[in-house]
Each structure stands twice: as structure tokens, then as C-alpha cells.
Amino acid sequence: MSKIILLNHSLLTEHPEIMELLLSYGSYDWKKFFNTQKLFIHEARYSRTHYNPWPFRNEVADLFKQRMPSFSDKEYEFGEVTDHRISEILDIAEGRPWAICWSGGIDSTVMICSVLKNLEPQQRKNFAVYCNHVSIWENPRFFREFVEPNFKLIDSFRYEKVYENFDQYLWIDGEPADCLWGSAYRYRISPQELGRSWRSSLDTLVSSFIQRLTDTQSAKWFCERVIEDIENSGLEIDTLSQFTWWNNFNTGWIGTNFRKTYFQNKISVYHIMENFINWYDNEAYQQWSMWYNLVLPFESDYKKAAKQYIFDIDKNVYSLNFKTKMHSGGRKGRHEWLAVLDDGTYIAKDDINTVISMLPDHLNL
Amino acid sequence: MEDFGYPSRPGYPQYAIYQPILDRFLLTSGNLDKIFLVSDLLANRYHTLVVELNSAKNYHPNLIDNSCCENWTCQGVLDLIKPSSFRHPLDISYIASSSIVDYPIQEEKSWAEFLYRWVYRIDDISRKCVHNLDQQIFISSMFDLPGSELVEYIDTINQIKKSSLRILFFANNQEQADQNIKSFFEQCKNTIPWWNDV
Numbered sequence: 047m048s049k050i051i052l053l054n055h056s057l058l059t060e061h062p063e064i065m066e067l068l069l070s071y072g073s074y075d076w077k078k079f080f081n082t083q084k085l086f087i088h089e090a091r092y093s094r095t096h097y098n099p100w101p102f103r104n105e106v107a108d109l110f111k112q113r114m115p116s117f118s119d120k121e122y123e124f125g126e127v128t129d130h131r132i133s134e135i136l137d138i139a140e141g142r143p144w145a146i147c148w149s150g151g152i153d154s155t156v157m158i159c160s161v162l163k164n165l166e167p168q169q170r171k172n173f174a175v176y177c178n179h180v181s182i183w184e185n186p187r188f189f190r191e192f193v194e195p196n197f198k199l200i201d202s203f204r205y206e207k208v209y210e211n212f213d214q215y216l217w218i219d220g221e222p223a224d225c226l227w228g229s230a231y232r233y234r235i236s237p238q239e240l241g242r243s244w245r246s247s248l249d250t251l252v253s254s255f256i257q258r259l260t261d262t263q264s265a266k267w268f269c270e271r272v273i274e275d276i277e278n279s280g281l282e283i284d285t286l287s288q289f290t291w292w293n294n295f296n297t298g299w300i301g302t303n304f305r306k307t308y309f310q311n312k313i314s315v316y317h318i319m320e321n322f323i324n325w326y327d328n329e330a331y332q333q334w335s336m337w338y339n340l341v342l343p344f345e346s347d348y349k350k351a352a353k354q355y356i357f358d359i360d361k362n363v364y365s366l367n368f369k370t371k372m373h374s375g376g377r378k379g380r381h382e383w384l385a386v387l388d389d390g391t392y393i394a395k396d397d398i399n400t401v402i403s404m405l406p407d408h409l410n411l
Numbered sequence: 412m413e414d415f416g417y418p419s420r421p422g423y424p425q426y427a428i429y430q431p432i433l434d435r436f437l438l439t440s441g442n443l444d445k446i447f448l449v450s451d452l453l454a455n456r457y458h459t460l461v462v463e464l465n466s467a468k469n470y471h472p473n474l475i476d477n478s479c480c481e482n483w484t485c486q487g488v489l490d491l492i493k494p495s496s497f498r499h500p501l502d503i504s505y506i507a508s509s510s511i512v513d514y515p516i517q518e519e520k521s522w523a524e525f526l527y528r529w530v531y532r533i534d535d536i537s538r539k540c541v542h543n544l545d546q547q548i549f550i551s552s553m554f555d556l557p558g559s560e561l562v563e564y565i566d567t568i569n570q571i572k573k574s575s576l577r578i579l580f581f582a583n584n585q586e587q588a589d590q591n592i593k594s595f596f597e598q599c600k601n602t603i604p605w606w607n608d609v
Contacts, residue, residue: 183454184458186454186455186580187455187581364456364457367432368430368432368456368457368458369457370431370432
């Protein structure tokens with residue numbers, strides 16, 4: 047008998063029958079849970095440590111090697127980790143050409159720089175870059191000097207194209223980079239405040255973007271859940287920037303990594319996760335992230351190390367000084383599933399009865 | 412710079428190009444199409460936002476123009492830049508004086524002004540090239556007239572405009588870009604018989 051391992055949380059609220067079932071578990075504050083779903087730009091909220099403050103079981107973390115590694119307390123350097131990632135992906139690719147998803151943003155540009163730096167032209171001769179006009183607009187100079195002359199182009203105007211050419215390439219995506227960096231900018235707390243202790247700045251946290259996306263009570267409830275999670279992490283998480291990083295690094299990670307599966311419900315989720323590599327989802331990047339966020343002082347210049355890595359290749363002073371986080375223009379499409387099962391199949395977005403029959407076993411209450 | 416960037420008539424909106432990292436304005440104008448085009452041309456360096464200055468609570472005419480806009484910034488602009496933010500002028504809450512930064516601001520402002528001048532010049536040339544042809548252009552879009560030289564002519568003008576903007580987009584040196592466009596225009600004399608008249 048199959049069971050649910052992943053839910054598309056944002057679609058659940060569209061179905062009154064599903065909400066009615068959840069609300070029958072009266073002990074849990076579902077209203078606040080769903081009120082705070084907007085805080086996650088990706089559609090699932092699962093903890094990947096053994097402490098789980100959220101109402102759904104997180105077995106998916108084991109099935110797809112999404113558990114957070116133990117902090118090794120060893121210094122990692124972003125450039126070295128990025129250079130090393132190439133050899134790992136070469137092993138996975140087993141000779142297949144790569145299709146690199148390039149949004150024009152910092153994270154995916156790092157991937158292309160690493161390919162150009164570490165692979166000979168002969169090794170990357172059949173590689174493609176999957177991009178569109180918005181990607182080029184984000185970084186025209188890089189496109190002109192580095193993408194266009196070196197790679198075949200696949201138009202990413204429609205995301206479905208990935209699945210039309212799925213087995214022809216090993217697909218590489220720039221996820222889950224924002225979870226590594228922490229994305230503190232999303233909380234709209236000033237850089238000066240981000241270095242302060244979260245214990246003495248709870249009001250700042252609640253009144254930050256958390257409250258703007260929900261209501262005060264839900265914002266407080268959400269902060270309490272994250273604090274619970276932090277206190278069970280075994281890590282020293284003291285500042286506001288570390289608080290926001292932890293939330294993304296622990297709870298945002300799984301939803302972000304599965305994001306590419308949402309737009310279809312035909313190809314086994316196991317096959318997608320094997321053939322569509324998240325560049326930043328490996329042990330070394332996670333260790334680097336823990337070192338960067340827990341040991342080094344807060345860096346207000348967002349993604350500075352990544353921008354420096356790009357600069358070493360493109361020598362573009364403007365990009366180094368001015369490139370900033372933008373809302374990605376890629377990956378638009380209709381969500382096709384409500385849940386993923388442990389056999390790799392999906393429950394389609396309109397199959398409410400199947401979800402209702404299987405949902406109780408997925409609850410962590 | 413001759414154009415101080417005021418609206419063409421009193422009471423009309425005044426727009427500005429805002430650079431979010433430098434946190435200041437680089438250019439003001441009353442012409443929305445032109446200022447968007449300059450913002451697009453700047454995208455090969457960095458991304459800027461077009462804001463509507465008169466949406467600020469403390470806006471009054473003559474507060475900001477192109478002689479001083481780099482000393483001003485705005486409050487209440489977007490926290491996160493989205494591609495869609497670049498397609499319509501954004502409202503702001505307040506106009507405020509900008510802080511001092513260790514960066515050659517004047518170079519950036521001068522580049523924006525340089526682009527602005529050329530945007531006007533290129534538009535002026537193309538408008539003069541099609542002057543008095545409006546009715547003919549309209550009729551040619553309504554009918555498929557055989558062998559109309561007009562269509563070919565309009566295509567040529569559009570190509571000239573596109574090529575000039577392309578030179579500006581990829582340029583990083585004013586003198587060089589000036590020279591490149593001027594020599595390109597020299598070549599255009601052979602394509603447009605009455606070029607010298609414009």
C-alpha cells in the first residue's frame with residue numbers, strides 16, 4: 047500500500063473537503079499553519095532534522111537524502127566547493143550532455159562559470175543552456191560573451207520543454223541556493239539589525255515580512271515554531287540573520303528541491319530527482335553554508351562569494367558591484383499534483399478523494 | 412545637459428531612473444517612453460527602476476532635475492526587484508537626500524545622460540524620416556499593396572533605429588559609442604536617399 051510522502055501545501059487550501067478533514071484534528075492550529083504558508087515561496091514545508099515542528103511526516107527527507115548533515119565545524123571555501131561540484135556531477139552524468147538552467151541570476155551564473163573554468167571545450171561541447179529572454183535581460187553581457195559562444199540554447203519560455211527533452215540531457219538547476227545563503231533580505235530587516243540577537247529582537251522578527259504576509263497572531267505562532275525548532279537543533283543560532291537562515295536551510299530546503307516536479311504528474315518523482323540535479327544540493331555546500339552562517343560574521347553584501355567567483359571569470363565590475371537578488375522570471379506553469387507517493391507516482395491535483403483517504407497516515411500529530 | 416528633465420507641461424508627471432544599489436536617481440524626465448528606453452539600455456550595466464516622482468508625499472515641481480538628481484533618493488520603493496517592476500513606473504513614498512557613497516556617481520549619471528541624448532536624437536531622426544507619412548503608413552497596414560516601397564522604407568528606418576540602439580546597449584565608452592553611431596549614420600546615407608535632409 048502506497049503512502050503520501052510529499053504534499054503540495056498551497057493547493058490543499060483550495061479544497062474545502064481536505065480542509066474539513068484537517069480541521070477535524072482540532073488539537074492542531076491549522077488556521078495559523080496555512081496562514082503562514084505564504085512565507086514559503088515553495089509549496090511544501092518539511093523539517094529535515096529529526097525534530098519536526100510541522101504537522102506532516104517528513105519521511106521524504108530519508109527517501110531522497112534530504113537530511114541535514116551534522117555540522118563538521120571545518121572551514122569550507124565557496125570557490126573550492128563550487129569547483130569540486132563539477133566532478134560530482136560528471137560522475138552522475140556518465141557521459142550524458144548537460145542542460146544547464148540559466149535564469150541570468152547569480153546562482154545559475156556560478157554554475158556556468160564553474161563549467162567554463164573546470165571543463166575543457168571538448169568535455170562540454172554538447173552542453174546546452176536552458177534560458178529565455180528574461181535570463182538574457184538579467185545579464186546581457188554574460189550571455190553575449192559566455193553563454194552564446196559556448197553552449198547550444200534551449201528556449202525556456204515554456205517550462206514543459208524540460209520534460210519534452212527530459213532524457214536527452216542531465217538537467218542542472220540552481221536550487222536550493224537561496225536556502226544556503228539564508229535569504230535574510232526576504233525578511234526586510236535592515237543589515238544592522240540582522241546582526242542582533244533574535245532573543246532580544248522578537249518584536250522585530252514578528253513585525254518583519256512575517257507579519258506583512260500574515261497576521262500578528264499567526265506571525266507569533268510561526269516564530270514560536272521556529273524557536274522550538276532552533277532549540278532542538280543543537281546548533282548555536284543567536285542572531286536574526288541566523289534565525290532567518292535556519293528557517294530556510296531547514297524548512298525551505300525540501301520544498302525548494304522538489305519544485306521542478308510540480309508542473310507534471312507523469313514522470314516518476316525518483317526519475318526526475320535522478321535526472322534533474324540541484325547544483326547546490328550536496329554535502330559540501332551544506333557544510334559551507336553552516337560555516338558561513340554560523341561561524342563567519344554576517345555579510346551584508348548578499349552572495350558576495352558567489353559574485354566574486356563569477357567576477358574571476360567574466361571580469362565584469364558592474365556585475366560584481368551591482369548584481370543583486372531579483373525575483374526569478376523562470377519556472378512558471380500550472381501545478382499538476384496534490385501529493386507524491388512513496389512509489390514515485392502522484393495524486394493529481396483534482397483527485398481529492400484519494401488525498402483524503404491517504405492524508406491521515408501522513409499526519410505528524 | 413540641455414534637458415533638465417521636467418515635465419513638458421506644468422502638472423504632468425515627472426519620472427526618474429532610480430539605481431537601487433547606489434540608492435539614488437540618475438536621470439529625470441517627463442517622457443515615460445524615453446526614460447524606459449534609457450533604463451533598458453542601462454541594463455547591460457545594471458538594472459534600474461523607473462519611478463514616478465510626483466507620487467512622493469513631499470514632491471513639488473522644481474525639487475529635482477537633471478542638474479542635481481544624483482543627490483536624491485527615494486523611500487518606499489520595492490523591497491525585491493521583480494522583472495515586472497521594470498515595465499511600469501513605480502510609486503514612491505518620499506524623496507530624500509542620498510547618503511555619500513564611495514563610488515564615482517558622476518560617471519554613472521553621465522552615462523545615463525549620454526544615453527538619454529542619443530535616445531532623443533535617434534527618435535528625432537526616425538520621426539523626421541517618416542514625417543508626413545502617417546496616413547500612408549496607416550493605409551499600407553490596412554491594405555496589401557503590391558510592391559510598396561513605403562513598407563521597405565519603414566523597415567529600413569526601423570533597422571537603423573535598432574542598430575543604433577544596439578551600439579548604445581553594448582557600449583561602455585562614450586567617445587567610442589559616439590564615433591560608432593556617427594560612422595553608422597554615414598553608411599545610412601547610401602540607404603536613405605534624403606538622409607542629409609534629416
